[in-house]
Amino acid sequence: ISGGQLGAQLDLRGRNYSKSEGKYEDGIIQGYMDSLDTFAKTMINETNNLYASSAKSSVTSDYLSGLKGDIPLVNYDRTIQPGSFDIVIYDDKGDKKLTKTITIDVNTTMNDIMRQINA
Incomplete structure (x- = not known):
């Protein structure tokens, strides 16, 4: 047709x-x-x-002048927004060993992030 x-x-x-x-x-x-x-x-x-x-074999960071452990992150830098991200740890073979979800809200400080990582 x-x-x-x-x-x-x-x-x-x-x-x-x-x-x-x-x-x-x-x-x-x-x-x-x-x-x-x-x-x-x-x-x-x-x-x-x-x-x-994006996977790295070691952790590096730039120095963040003026950032103190008790200052809310969203007040320190406007580019930091509430939300969450994952820290993923792999062994030397590339197998995932650990995932930590880090949550940021308007009150989250660097001390809070350290507590979430160490929990």
Whole structure:
């Protein structure tokens, strides 16, 4: 079938269905779905690469002048926002050994963070 409303719907959906893959091999919508799948796989791969490259063998930090243990962090630096982050510890083989979730709210101080790490 070509032309007309039915032909246009078949062109949109696809005409050749692959039972082994469980999807249409052609069609405008299938082309968009394939492109989206490729984009998602690339995004996942690149995110994993970024995450893997962020692991460090030792902890280093810049000196934070004026930061005292009892000052709320959000008052010290406006870029610090309430939320949480994970500290993940790996062994020398790369296996995850420990995860600590650190929570920051408007009252959290450096002393509070140390207590969360040591808990």
